[in-house]
Amino acid sequence: MFTHNGVDFWSGDIVNFMNGSTSARFLVESFHTMDNSAVFVQGYMVYILEGGQFIGIEVESTSIKLETLLGVDSTPVDVALCYSVSPGKVFHLIPRYKSLLEEPHFLKWHVLDETGKPIDPKLFYKVRILPIILFTNDTSGNRSKQYNPYESWSMKFAALSYEERSSIENIHFLSAIPKKKGASGMSLLPKIVEDFKRLENGLVMFSAKDNENVLVASPLLWIEADTPCHSELCGLRVPTSLYPCRKCYVRLQRFMPNLQSSSYYTGRHTARTKAHYLAAASTSGRGSTIPDAPLTGNALTASDLCFANRATDALLELQSFDPSTDTPVEVLHNILLGVAKYLVNYLVKIVLKKNPNQMARLSKALKDYENSQGMSRKFTREAVRYDYNMYINEVEKAVTSLIQELHHYDITCEVEGHNLYSSKPKVHLLTHLPNNLRRFGTALYYETEKDEQFNKHIHEHLMHTNRLNTSRDQKHSDNTFVVFMLKESRDQHAHPFIGKVSSLGVEHY
Numbered sequence: 001m002f003t004h005n006g007v008d009f010w011s012g013d014i015v016n017f018m019n020g021s022t023s024a025r026f027l028v029e030s031f032h033t034m035d036n037s038a039v040f041v042q043g044y045m046v047y048i049l050e051g052g053q054f055i056g057i058e059v060e061s062t063s064i065k066l067e068t069l070l071g072v073d074s075t076p077v078d079v080a081l082c083y084s085v086s087p088g089k090v091f092h093l094i095p096r097y098k099s100l101l102e103e104p105h106f107l108k109w110h111v112l113d114e115t116g117k118p119i120d121p122k123l124f125y126k127v128r129i130l131p132i133i134l135f136t137n138d139t140s141g142n143r144s145k146q147y148n149p150y151e152s153w154s155m156k157f158a159a160l161s162y163e164e165r166s167s168i169e170n171i172h173f174l175s176a177i178p179k180k181k182g183a184s185g186m187s188l189l190p191k192i193v194e195d196f197k198r199l200e201n202g203l204v205m206f207s208a209k210d211n212e213n214v215l216v217a218s219p220l221l222w223i224e225a226d227t228p229c230h231s232e233l234c235g236l237r238v239p240t241s242l243y244p245c246r247k248c249y250v251r252l253q254r255f256m257p258n259l260q261s262s263s264y265y266t267g268r269h270t271a272r273t274k275a276h277y278l279a280a281a282s283t284s285g286r287g288s289t290i291p292d293a294p295l296t297g298n299a300l301t302a303s304d305l306c307f308a309n310r311a312t313d314a315l316l317e318l319q320s321f322d323p324s325t326d327t328p329v330e331v332l333h334n335i336l337l338g339v340a341k342y343l344v345n346y347l348v349k350i351v352l353k354k355n356p357n358q359m360a361r362l363s364k365a366l367k368d369y370e371n372s373q374g375m376s377r378k379f380t381r382e383a384v385r386y387d388y389n390m391y392i393n394e395v396e397k398a399v400t401s402l403i404q405e406l407h408h409y410d411i412t413c414e415v416e417g418h419n420l421y422s423s424k425p426k427v428h429l430l431t432h433l434p435n436n437l438r439r440f441g442t443a444l445y446y447e448t449e450k451d452e453q454f455n456k457h458i459h460e461h462l463m464h465t466n467r468l469n470t471s472r473d474q475k476h477s478d479n480t481f482v483v484f485m486l487k488e489s490r491d492q493h494a495h496p497f498i499g500k501v502s503s504l505g506v507e508h509y
Ligand SMILES: [Zn+2]
Pocket: 245, 246, 247, 248, 249, 250, 269, 428, 429, 432
């Protein structure tokens, strides 16, 4: 639903064009924006067929600017008189278009009065879509950061500009839970998912901007986390398992006799899908076989394919979330804390161990590092302005050549027990980066550096709370908070929505 010139346009509406000279109409299916400003309507051209009695709806969809629309054609449509048309052909109406005309959109809700009855059959709540990004991470309630570990959840709104989204004020704390045997951030998921299910299906809230109640729908767009946490969220065994990738079934074996050709590591592999995750979750022991999984001669069960942890199955109940696609590759953990860290460790601890001169050169180079700070961000912005598709191609080429070089090193390395770089899950995950760039935009949008900074605030707050406690074994019930303050109507008191964590349980109130 989108409002233009005071007119609400809905999915399923037949609408008139601004230049009223033509008899053509348009059947609205969906809306999208480009360049953050221009609003486009996706749908199908509608024509009155010869004789004026029948209606033809074009098979091919078209995208037009919202501003070319004048208003909604309120003439009742008899679906029995509608046909699908493509150049030179007329045939029965395609079922999808039939349901578009007949079934109201699931977010088209009547405005209700106090007794729950529609005020006017033609009056609907305006819809506001607010996609949400979740972030989860470890933090600590102690200064040392070694003890008293907590896991926290926070969220931000995806539709904000990059600058707004990066601001600490716009990151919202959801909850933190002390990590103990049998409890972790994942223990909060069933409760979080319950609330997010209500949000993705629509909730009526008062909007200060609209000065009226609106229907808010908030799909979960993606979850930011480091690599082990992403695997845990996907319910996979990590990271040494044979099929460690949450996005595909690449088989990664760590030691030399199992090294494949370099094209195996740079290429694509059978994708994991949400259907696979659902199939894995369908039996308690992960014993179900996964359709379309890689063929090895034997049918592999979900357990063979490293589906393990069941605590996160609740996430699969969210229509908007697919674990295989909505867990973007995080560049901070995969490149700097992944590949770069492996190579620097290896260089310092093994290659340069017996070569002090070269070690001295390295130290000097590291001191010069400060000069290069900020370079990567500047580079990304320049590249994106130039041509985004070209940028993605360049990233793809860079990932391929990096893996080829690592593979070459694996083949030629003479160090005994060398742990293959080509088989590191973090190296492999980089092959999914180009797809993530296509789906979610530049990697800056889903790097976790800003969230990590926000975690410092949580850490400080936990320390403060703990200091107020006289007992070392403090009560945890004071350490969790609520974020959503919801009210179903303007006159109702707001009530908290996520709930409160009391020790290891979650209370909703
Ligand atoms: Zn993969």
